[in-house]
Amino acid sequence: EVSPVDFKTSHETYTFPGLVNIAAFVPDLTAQTTDDFVEATKASLSGGFATALFLPVGDNTRIVDQETLEIARANVSKTPYSNFALSITASPSNVKSIDEELEANVKSLFVTFNGSSLDLSVHDVAAHFGSWPVDKPIVTNAKGTDLAPLLLLAGLHERTVHVINVQSKEDLLLISLSKAKKLKVTCDVSIFALFFSKEQYPEATCLPSAEDQKALWQNLESIDAFSVGSVPYRLAKELNKEASARSGIEEALPLLLTAVSEGRLTLNDIQTRLHDSPVRIFGLPDQTQTNVEVVMGRRAQVGHGGARKSKVWSPLEGKLLNGAVHRVVVHGQTAFLDGVLGATLAGRDISSTT
């Protein structure tokens, strides 16, 4: 599927099918004035992602009903640089109010745990599992003590669950055992969690320990997908650096390509986890004439190129990575080339596809 092509002198270009940013984090989802969605779709495209599936939980905002969904949709529809989809958050009180229309207009149900009093009880999760349509995925950020009840209930209700941002070997073990027993569970790992650890940033709570990180690398075959997620945003916040809807998106693919150049990953590992599995797990339309060309072996500096308007901190700032996004084609149109976004907005809303 991945086709090497000679490109320029000593560099090689590879063309991936349209990659998917499956857990795009937007801090401000529902303010009338936010440009977070615009920034996130711009960054996605610049980072090589033709599609962004937005998490319905922001920094202090959530999509939980028709009203919040409409505001978020209005926000992202203004300037959809990439394809996008919106989802809805399961709350303790909205199990009854999520009607068929609302279900039809979102990609997935997000079952979130933040260790806060807003968290769902076992009763709430069971109720949502009982009423969410079987053909739409359920996504969760459950970890540690929240993960097992969720997997148990998913199995009991025969539901498909995707776990984002797995960070510990204990959680990965539960997921692996569940998969071995044919439970319909999939998972992703945040790309930052593969490259940065607690030991490097002791102030941060959003990163795995070096030991857990090692377990993630050792069990790549159990990891269906890679994501960006909220980890880069939270890392910046926790280090008191500038954080935004762009945080970490443009570094994601270059980090993975660098790992390929070091022999830690294959290009096929990337395609599986950023295209094939996302398309399968989220029932995405597999768009033709949508692809991304990357250049291997071209040392590119993070933050380089004209794509960035705002200055956003990156743990890789000034560092050279061994791979870069060269061109992104969406629906036959060149949407990004050599650091510059195209003039035409080729992105489409794919929230309703199943």
Place this chain on the structure above:
Amino acid sequence: EVSPVDFKTSHETYTFPGLVNIAAFVPDLTAQTTDDFVEATKASLSGGFATALFLPVGDNTRIVDQETLEIARANVSKTPYSNFALSITASPSNVKSIDEELEANVKSLFVTFNGSSLDLSVHDVAAHFGSWPVDKPIVTNAKGTDLAPLLLLAGLHERTVHVINVQSKEDLLLISLSKAKKLKVTCDVSIFALFFSKEQYPEATCLPSAEDQKALWQNLESIDAFSVGSVPYRLAKELNKEASARSGIEEALPLLLTAVSEGRLTLNDIQTRLHDSPVRIFGLPDQTQTNVEVVMGRRAQVGHGGARKSKVWSPLEGKLLNGAVHRVVVHGQTAFLDGVLGATLAGRDISSTT
């Protein structure tokens, strides 16, 4: 199965088959000098239980290997007033050292969580589930955040699990859902948890809230068995009262009989949960000529009779209960009658039966 017989004047006698104290708690399991086992089997018999299945976790002692099992067995074998069985505790380190001989000599594997650093990890539990023989039960006191991983792993490994001392409606919901999906899970409720609540004893941490207690009563059909367990002992300790291996055992059946007289339970509910289900869950030999005669409607004072040697505190001290144990027959011999233990020790070790 329960046969009413006229007895004396206005009282009625019922005869149950031999009842089972399925989670008999002994504070001191492995001291060479303990008389806790003697007291516990005496109290069991006096409380109407022909058989006591001992928990392998005491106050600060555990049965975890051949050595501790032999000490405990020597202790209980001295004076076995009731039938008894011993079990073994799963520890983080003994998954390899529990060999076939040890497995054969114990009734069940006890997977315990105390919220301490000795607690089992998901890895440990998975390893024990992978190696424990399929024809022997696994028993757990897992609650709250420990329960779901345990049920999940039990399902994944297709193991039979019995959950003791369920106290919350959340836990009962998980168990009920698991049963509905044909997971091989059973549970019991501590008899004290049906009659005493946190609201009555705010200092105590071992009792359910009144709300949870109500849920236990409302969901009796999901509760396979009743137990005594460690709740009465812990309640006494937490209230700074005298606690012992006898705590709560003799009050158990009179409390349940009083509930029958109030119409909250039937005699059949009791027989199911103190005989039929215990025999089935724990694969006990169903002994003939072993039964207990109880008297309904005879107001008996707790602590009355000659069975008690030591003074042990009870929350029911001085209170009148509306039912009492009249006679216990074990293997054809009258082992207890009108408050007095028989001279012959009729109890047998049934640890190895399956």
